[in-house]
Amino acid sequence: MKILTYPLVFLLGMLLMNCTTPTKQSGGTITVKIDNFEKHLQELLITADSGTVIQMPEGKFDISRSLSLDGIAGITLKGKGKHKTILSFKNQIQGAEGLLVKANSVTLEGFTIEDSKGDGLKLLDSYGVILRDLNITWTNGANTTNGGYGIYPVSCQKVLIEGCEASYASDAGIYVGQSTDVVIRENYAHHNVAGIEIENSRNVDCYHNKAENNTGGILIFNLPDLPQAFGYNVRVHHNVCLENNFKNFAPEGGMVRTLPPGTGMLVVAHKDLEIFENEIIGHKTFGLAVISYQFTRRPFDVKNGFEPFYYNVNVHDNVFERSDDVADQTTEFGQIVSALFGGLAQDILIDGIFNPEISSGQSICFSNNGDELRFTNLNAAESEGVDDMLKSMDHHLAALECSLPALTVEAL
Numbered sequence: 001m002k003i004l005t006y007p008l009v010f011l012l013g014m015l016l017m018n019c020t021t022p023t024k025q026s027g028g029t030i031t032v033k034i035d036n037f038e039k040h041l042q043e044l045l046i047t048a049d050s051g052t053v054i055q056m057p058e059g060k061f062d063i064s065r066s067l068s069l070d071g072i073a074g075i076t077l078k079g080k081g082k083h084k085t086i087l088s089f090k091n092q093i094q095g096a097e098g099l100l101v102k103a104n105s106v107t108l109e110g111f112t113i114e115d116s117k118g119d120g121l122k123l124l125d126s127y128g129v130i131l132r133d134l135n136i137t138w139t140n141g142a143n144t145t146n147g148g149y150g151i152y153p154v155s156c157q158k159v160l161i162e163g164c165e166a167s168y169a170s171d172a173g174i175y176v177g178q179s180t181d182v183v184i185r186e187n188y189a190h191h192n193v194a195g196i197e198i199e200n201s202r203n204v205d206c207y208h209n210k211a212e213n214n215t216g217g218i219l220i221f222n223l224p225d226l227p228q229a230f231g232y233n234v235r236v237h238h239n240v241c242l243e244n245n246f247k248n249f250a251p252e253g254g255m256v257r258t259l260p261p262g263t264g265m266l267v268v269a270h271k272d273l274e275i276f277e278n279e280i281i282g283h284k285t286f287g288l289a290v291i292s293y294q295f296t297r298r299p300f301d302v303k304n305g306f307e308p309f310y311y312n313v314n315v316h317d318n319v320f321e322r323s324d325d326v327a328d329q330t331t332e333f334g335q336i337v338s339a340l341f342g343g344l345a346q347d348i349l350i351d352g353i354f355n356p357e358i359s360s361g362q363s364i365c366f367s368n369n370g371d372e373l374r375f376t377n378l379n380a381a382e383s384e385g386v387d388d389m390l391k392s393m394d395h396h397l398a399a400l401e402c403s404l405p406a407l408t409v410e411a412l
Contacts, residue, residue, distance in 0.1 A: 027051035037061045042068075050074035056111060060086040066095020066116075073104040079111030082135040082165065090115040090139070097122045097147075098136075101129075109133050115140070116147050120169070123153040131161045138168040142191060142249040146170040150192070153179055155228070160412055162186050170250050172197035173214070176204065178228035183412055184209060193250045193259060194219045195241075200226050204234040205409040215248045215256075216263035217241030217280070222270050222306070223255065224293065229304035232272040235409050241265060243282035245323065248331060258296070260285045260334030262327060262345065264320075269293040271311035274407045278318045284325035285337050286346040288315065290364060292353040295380060309355040313364040314404040320347040320370050339386050340393070344374070348397075352379040365402040373397065 027049050033040045034057055044054050045067060051074045058080040067087075069075060079085025089098050098116030101108070104127040112135040113120045120136035123129055136150035150166035150173045153159050159182045166173030166189050173192035176182050177199045184206040189195035195211030197219040198204050211217035218241055222230045241264040250257040259266065262285030267273065269292055280287040293300055293308035300308060322345040328334025337346065347370075354363045366375075377400070379392040 029053040031055045058084045068100045076107040085111040119149040134164040201231045212242040214244045217244040221268045224300035224306045229306045260328035260331045274314045281321040284323040285327045289349040291351040295351040316367040347373040352377040
């Protein structure tokens, strides 16, 4: 066998390295090239080192495939402003989202994602995420084929969502699911089915947001059959829920398809929840409804510790101003409200289905929410339908006038 000389071995080694190892981009700021923008951006999302700021220029850029950032911590993806740097997925041919992120210590700031085939921006199993000055939308208006979620962190921890806008999502504009230590502030959600939805999440502070012209403004849910079985310690305060009477355009089958137009806030089976100093104005069906999961009449399993009841819900110092429009007739929930109250909107509605092992006074408290409220406790535990509820319901808010200790959320 002939022995290769050292220079030849070195040269072959260098060639092999160049063929098999992508070039890593160093930290600092790297600007995405306008020419071949999509290809260069995805390359940077794959090859950038931790600590890199990927700067996107001003302009509207067509994206044909889902973008992804996977496993590289400390990346900042930044545009020139949410209405100045626009990523358009209108002609998307591949992928389930616009942008999928599975990475820690990520900042996404100053750009728009529009017309993604599925969810606009999805974050999964990420820690230490900042979402700021983003806009997620679908430009064809309200359509069941729009992506379900605009901003969509799932199973994340230490999340800040601020100064963002979301519209025309067929489920929720801003959704936080099965996540812990979350701040949602100073956002604007409009023309979605659900403006802001907090689901099975813990230690959440939601404040100074505006939810306007959605089907429902703010939803706080605990749902069964999810890995994180229940959410708790959630504060919803100093928000404006304004005239959320928009049509429900969610696809059939999902939970939000049952949401009646004219919903200010809806709470389902939650625990340790404080709702205070919000303005809940102009809703034609109800300003606030608090129900157990049993009231949905959907099957559920108590595995993973899920419980269908609500506990320690504290509603105080809110402003309610109802609409004079006729309550919703397009959903079963809306039809129930309309039948019970002759089409008149209600300010506060509870189903009255409590855990029989504790007293109702420990389950929910109301105080300082205004005078002349239309309040109803449906006392629906034994009711089989509207006729039974007509006989059992009462309007005695005084029975639930009490206070609970204020919650403390140290999310970030």
